[in-house]
Amino acid sequence: MRIGIEAQRIFRKKRHGMDMVAVALIRNLQQMDTKNEYFIFINEAEDPSPITPTENFTIVPLSPSPYPIWEQYHLAKAVKAYRLDLLHCTSNTAPFFCRTKLLITLHDIIYLEQLNFKEGSWYQRLGNLYRRWNVPGVVKKASYLFTVSHYEQERIVSHFGMDKNKVKVIYNGVAGHFKRESPERMEIIQGKYGLPDTFILFLGNTDPKKNLKGVLQSLALLEGRKVDFPDLVMPDFGKEVLVSMLATMGAPQLINKIHLTGYIPNEDLPAIYSQALLFLYPSLRESFGLPILEAMACGCPVITSNTSSMPEVAGEAALLIDPFEPETLSEGIEKLLKSREHRQKLIENGYKRPPLFDYRKGAEKTLLAYIQTLESK
Structure with a gap:
């Protein structure tokens, strides 16, 4: 088989969630499949470290261009030029005019739901507009869709009215370098980013679904109740955005409780998780x-939401809160700050969850879907 994988962003310097999932899939396919030919299509190679070409895995840089042009023109053209038997698009969208068999990883359909967030940066809003235009058409062309949770599978099946067997659940997994780090490594990373000795960690961005506003409101509530809480460490945020948001909330002083680090490479995150007193994902x-x-x-107690896929992923190993009610988040933070015993219980239960989610199993299911697609008429 001649298999194409769209991995447009995996060689960029600042990789995020979907990029890392695509990297893990490709690495595992390299380990288990030495027979089929793979062509990994990328935009440009700013950082060549994620994937090393092998005899049957070829990296193909296409002409650098904005994503819609890259996908609809350059990728579609490459599918024909490389005489592919199938194309797997890993980031929700796909070329409209693709004459080969198509599989799509549809991470979510948030941008198609009535609960459609209209805020966020222009980049995020334009991305959502492109997905709203593209996804309804290309899912009809796909032999299979992959998605990352049973919750999302139900949303996709319900929204498009399609056969559930066409939507395969392939969980994300945890990369092997995510583990409790040594004190020496934690000290190095603490110095690198100037981290406080004790802190709460929040990973997100300005996309409204990440609930930055709710996190800041919960801190304001803690301050109003005279609760002594550690600084909040926030990677990959700009100060101007926070200052503006806090001013609008009437809590400008909270900027003094927030520690901004800039972008943190994936390889440094384990040491930061390992040091954090709490991790917020509301x-x-x-x-x-x-x-x-x-x-x-990494042994960090987690507070996350009781909505959508998060209970499915967290199980009983996290403190679940209502993300639409900042009061519940502030109460959850206060509860864990005051109870070392509760934090330790979450840590112990948390170690049991990641082994249930394995990238290799996902790659095996993906390869099986490739074979089934080519065997079907």
């Missing part, structure tokens, strides 16, 4: 929620 809506498992693997 999203309004997720298709999976990989950072929940990453934090658990």
Whole structure:
């Protein structure tokens, strides 16, 4: 088989969730499949470290261009030029005019739901517009869809009215380097980012679903109740956005309780999870929620949401709160700050969750779907 994998963003310097999932899939396929030919299509190679080409895995940089043009023109053209038997698109969207068999990883359909967040950056809003235009058409062309949780599978099946057997659940997994780090490694990373000795960690962005506003409101509530809480460490945020949001909330002084680090490479995150007293992941809506498992693997107690996929991922190993009510998050933070015993129980239960989610099993299911697709008429 000649298999194409769309992995447009995996060689960029600042990789995030979907990029890391695609990297893990490709690495595992390299280990288990030495017979079929793979062509990994990327936009440009800013950082060539994620994937090393092998005899049957070829990295194909296509002309650098904005994503819609790259996908609809350059990728579609490459499918024909490389005489592919199938194309697997890993990031929700796909070329409309693709004459080969198509599989799509549809991480979520948040942008198609009535609960459609209209805030966020222009980049995020334009991305959602592109998905709203593209996804309804390409899912009809796909032989199979992959998604990352049973919750999201139900949402997709319900929204498109399609056969459930066409939507395969392939869980994300936790990369092997996510584990409790040594004190020496934690000290190095603490110095690198100037981290406080004790802190709460929040990973997110300005996309409204990540609930930055709710996190800041919960801190304001804690301050109002005279609760002594550690600084909040926030990677990959700009200060201007926070200052503006806090001013609007009437709590500008909270900027003094927030520690901004800039972008943190994936390889440094385990040491930061390992040092954090608590990890906050109170999203309004997720298709999976990989950072929940990453934090658990590093021995960090987690507070996350009781909505969408997050209870499916966290099980009983996290404190679940209502993300639409900042009061519940502030109460959850206060509860864990005051109870070392409760934090330790979450840590112990948390270590049991990541082994249930394995990238190799996911790659095996993906390869089987490739074979079934080519064997079907």
